[in-house]
Amino acid sequence: MTGLIAPVVRRLRPSDLGRVASVGVRTRKVRAALSALGIAIGVAALVAVLGLSSSSQAGLLAQIDRLGTNLLTVTTGKTMFGDTAELPKQAPSMISRIGPVTQVQQTGVTTAKAYRSPLIPAINSNGLSVQAASLDLPRAAGTSLAQGRYLNAATAREPVAVLGAAAAERLGIGRIRVGQRIWVGGQWFYVTGILRPGVLAPEIDTAVLVGFPAAERYLGFGGYPSTIYVRADTSQVDAVHGVLGATANPQAPSEVNVSKPSDALVARAAAQSAFNSLFLGLGAVALLVGAIGVANTMVISVLERRPEIGLRRALGATRGHIRIQFLAEAILLAVLGGAAGVAAGVAATAIYATTKDWSIVIPTVAWAGGFAATILIGAVAGLIPALRAARMPPTQALWSL
Amino acid sequence: MSPDMTAPGMTGTATAPVLELRDVTKTYPSTPPVTALRGVSLTVRQGELVAIVGPSGSGKTTLLHLMGTLDRPTTGRVLLTGLDASAMTDRQVARLRATRIGFVFQQFFLAEHATVLDNVADGLLYAGTPYRQRRELAAEALSSVGLGERLHARPTQLSGGQRQRVAIARALIGRPAIVLADEPTGNLDHATGQSILALLHALHDRGTTILVITHDREIAAHLPRQVDMLDGRIVADTAKPDTVSPAAAASPATAVSPAAAASPATAVSPAAAASPATAASPATAARRG
Ligand SMILES: Nc1ncnc2c1ncn2[C@@H]1O[C@H](COP(=O)(O)OP(=O)(O)O)[C@@H](O)[C@H]1O
Numbered sequence: 054m055t056g057l058i059a060p061v062v063r064r065l066r067p068s069d070l071g072r073v074a075s076v077g078v079r080t081r082k083v084r085a086a087l088s089a090l091g092i093a094i095g096v097a098a099l100v101a102v103l104g105l106s107s108s109s110q111a112g113l114l115a116q117i118d119r120l121g122t123n124l125l126t127v128t129t130g131k132t133m134f135g136d137t138a139e140l141p142k143q144a145p146s147m148i149s150r151i152g153p154v155t156q157v158q159q160t161g162v163t164t165a166k167a168y169r170s171p172l173i174p175a176i177n178s179n180g181l182s183v184q185a186a187s188l189d190l191p192r193a194a195g196t197s198l199a200q201g202r203y204l205n206a207a208t209a210r211e212p213v214a215v216l217g218a219a220a221a222e223r224l225g226i227g228r229i230r231v232g233q234r235i236w237v238g239g240q241w242f243y244v245t246g247i248l249r250p251g252v253l254a255p256e257i258d259t260a261v262l263v264g265f266p267a268a269e270r271y272l273g274f275g276g277y278p279s280t281i282y283v284r285a286d287t288s289q290v291d292a293v294h295g296v297l298g299a300t301a302n303p304q305a306p307s308e309v310n311v312s313k314p315s316d317a318l319v320a321r322a323a324a325q326s327a328f329n330s331l332f333l334g335l336g337a338v339a340l341l342v343g344a345i346g347v348a349n350t351m352v353i354s355v356l357e358r359r360p361e362i363g364l365r366r367a368l369g370a371t372r373g374h375i376r377i378q379f380l381a382e383a384i385l386l387a388v389l390g391g392a393a394g395v396a397a398g399v400a401a402t403a404i405y406a407t408t409k410d411w412s413i414v415i416p417t418v419a420w421a422g423g424f425a426a427t428i429l430i431g432a433v434a435g436l437i438p439a440l441r442a443a444r445m446p447p448t449q450a451l452w453s454l
Numbered sequence: 455m456s457p458d459m460t461a462p463g464m465t466g467t468a469t470a471p472v473l474e475l476r477d478v479t480k481t482y483p484s485t486p487p488v489t490a491l492r493g494v495s496l497t498v499r500q501g502e503l504v505a506i507v508g509p510s511g512s513g514k515t516t517l518l519h520l521m522g523t524l525d526r527p528t529t530g531r532v533l534l535t536g537l538d539a540s541a542m543t544d545r546q547v548a549r550l551r552a553t554r555i556g557f558v559f560q561q562f563f564l565a566e567h568a569t570v571l572d573n574v575a576d577g578l579l580y581a582g583t584p585y586r587q588r589r590e591l592a593a594e595a596l597s598s599v600g601l602g603e604r605l606h607a608r609p610t611q612l613s614g615g616q617r618q619r620v621a622i623a624r625a626l627i628g629r630p631a632i633v634l635a636d637e638p639t640g641n642l643d644h645a646t647g648q649s650i651l652a653l654l655h656a657l658h659d660r661g662t663t664i665l666v667i668t669h670d671r672e673i674a675a676h677l678p679r680q681v682d683m684l685d686g687r688i689v690a691d692t693a694k695p696d697t698v699s700p701a702a703a704a705s706p707a708t709a710v711s712p713a714a715a716a717s718p719a720t721a722v723s724p725a726a727a728a729s730p731a732t733a734a735s736p737a738t739a740a741r742r743g
């Protein structure tokens with residue numbers, strides 16, 4: 054016992070460090086919870102914002118993917134005199150000769166109006182258009198029938214109509230009954246089908262679709278296409294895009310608009326995440342406030358626990374032991390807040406994504422980053438209090454009771 | 455290590471010095487500076503039970519802090535088990551405290567959220583002993599102070615005397631070379647204080663080296679060796695009769711013959727110290743609780 058062995062300082066075992074670091078949390082649970090709350094809120098906000106935007110983006114992209122990113126639309130532009138230009142009647146067949154083009158469908162706007170019955174005043178047209186439509190339009194435009202049947206070669210010649218989703222709603226037709234009719238261009242048309250909402254071609258939603266021959270025969274339609282829906286090989290879409298204008302209207306390529314509807318949707322998904330930076334900023338502010346909360350708690354804790362610090366020094370704790378204890382306590386507080394925040398953020402994302410039928414996407418950077426950030430925050434917030442605790446002379450710490 | 459029946463006070467020169475102070479002074483750098491110790495030299499040998507007695511402000515606590523390496527002398531040297539603490543780094547003296555010094559304070563300094571067992575086990579936390587072994591040793595230490603039945607109680611459920619016993623067990627768990635107790639009975643009523651003193655006697659009988667600081671002459675009178683302090687100086691030491699002043703000689707110091715010292719001590723043998731009657735008197739618990 055009285056040997057002259059040079060004393061060697063030992064580091065605390067990890068389990069012992071865990072024990073001493075959790076003293077403050079275990080003895081002052083409410084205070085610990087409140088001081089970790091700020092960090093929890095901040096991390097929850099960050100994780101939820103990143104998770105929700107990723108999930109919604111994933112949902113939107115999945116939808117776009119399902120509908121295809123190979124749809125191009127050709128629409129009439131303006132002439133150089135400002136009049137609405139017309140597409141040549143032969144434009145669809147010209148376009149279908151482009152190699153990578155797999156599908157060409159078209160619609161043509163008529164001047165007719167559609168009503169539920171002849172008794173409706175003419176001005177109540179509900180913003181609906183009556184359009185001539187080709188026979189495979191729904192598939193090309195990325196929609197399909199919700200009920201009934203689409204036009205076929207036979208019904209395209211007859212006074213028969215298919216309604217876009219919004220058009221059906223505005224006409225008050227929720228379900229197709231036998232003999233269901235609407236009043237189009239001064240005559241009865243039979244309704245045979247209702248389309249699903251089209252994400253890629255929303256203009257079809259508000260349209261009453263009739264066959265091209267029927268439109269010419271009953272509605273005084275000139276037969277000129279106003280929108281051509283083109284599907285091409287996905288890998289060749291850009292090449293097709295480049296030649297579409299000149300192919301559709303070789304005389305006046307500049308009077309033709311060519312667009313790729315999926316691009317607009319992808320842009321919208323991107324815009325959504327830009328808007329998120331506001332929420333991310335708010336989350337960061339909450340984290341900062343949380344860090345200050347933890348630092349504040351630690352400062353008070355060190356002052357209150359001076360006798361404990363003095364006792365630990367008397368029991369053989371080095372300055373390093375005291376420093377690591379309070380540093381670990383601050384990190385523990387922050388990590389508890391961070392864990393609660395990640396859990397809350399993931400839960401919020403999961404619940405919302407499930408109701409929207411999106412897949413749940415929590416970017417690794419969100420949860421791992423949020424967690425790493427809390428460790429860092431805890432270390433930074435705890436550093437000064439821990440240094441103070443370690444610097445306190447043992448006698449002063451013992452004296453303060 | 456085994457209980458040595460030779461009276462330590464008489465045969466002190468035979469055992470190795472555990473603690474040596476050589477011309478130690480301490481001046482606190484406050485404004486104005488306070489000189490709390492003015493040249494103190496003292497040797498405590500293995501197996502001794504020493505009282506440092508003196509009025510409030512005479513420098514007793516300062517001395518204990520220096521002996522326990524919690525503070526450093528302004529001049530002079532402090533040697534523990536032959537190791538010169540004044541030459542050591544902060545980490546080295548911490549190690550010394552972890553392994554060779556046990557402290558008992560007036561205020562107990564127990565963690566209220568932890569069980570008695572864990573409080574005592576913490577006495578070996580910084581010595582690097584694994585948790586399970588610490589708890590086993592803590593249970594042993596607690597039974598040696600008569601609290602073997604209260605291992606899982608919280609300090610708040612104990613009387614003051616029991617709490618001080620827990621603190622003593624914590625000081626003993628690492629089998630330190632010396633136990634330093636600063637006014638161990640200062641927060642206790644007279645009867646409870648007596649039972650704590652009896653416990654210290656019992657531990658001393660089993661070979662533990664103990665140094666007790668007190669301002670209470672009556673308490674000091676029952677201990678084998680007394681060192682009197684006044685204004686930062688040692689004015690009397692029963693182990694060095696030549697330093698004894700006439701006034702101190704008239705005090706009950708002379709009564710400390712081996713037989714006299716043994717009389718109160720034998721009244722509380724280790725077995726008696728462990729008896730529930732002294733350890734957990736309900737009346738005491740109620741009064742203190
Ligand atoms: N940290 C300190 N700073 C300044 N003066 C101190 C400090 N600690 C003790 N003292 C002074 O040193 C003297 C001795 O104090 P102390 O050792 O506590 O005596 P005791 O324990 O015998 O009452 C007193 O005058 C006290 O005021």
Ligand SMILES: [Mg+2]
Pocket residue numbers: 514515516
């Ligand atoms: Mg004192």
